[in-house]
Amino acid sequence: MNLPEVIKNLIKAQNAHNPEDYAACFAETAVVHDEGKTHRGKVEIRQWNQHSNQEYQTSLKPQDYDQTKRGDLLTAEVSGDFPGSPAILKFHLTLDNNLISSLKITG
Template sequence: MNLPVVISKLVATQNALDSEAYTECFTEQAVVHDEGKTHHGKGEIQQWIEHSNQEYRALMKPLNYEQTENEGVLTAEVAGTFPGSPAVLQFYLTLENDLICALKVTG
């Protein structure tokens, strides 16, 4: 599967549970929507992913990726310490200057 560099980095840093490197995949003003909450900017995104990594220890296995212009959808199997694991989730991404400016995670 041919993933954009930033998406490959997102998956690799998630699988390493490296919250700091994960956050570097995002623009300064990025927005993340996950589990009914919205996180604005790198500071909130780093807090969100640190909490998620500590609580769920989730690992991602990409299954499919589709992209049109600056928007993409990554479908991945996510396994961790959460009810229903593993689960197939969709990651709706908007890219800007080779970084992620918006991410919405759905089940």
């Protein structure tokens, strides 16, 4: 599977439970939508990831990656301390200048 470098870095940071490296994958004005909440900017994204790591200890295992005109789509097996683990989730991404500007996580 041919993943962009920033997506490789995102997965590596998540699997290491490193919120600083995770947030570094995003543009300053990036937006993340997950579990009905919106997180704007690197500071909020780092805080969201840190909280998520503490609560769920999730790790990502990429299953598929598609680049389309509407954006990129990473399908990953997500495992951790949550009901229904592992789960297959979709990461809808917009990349700009080798950084993530938008991420929406869906089931």
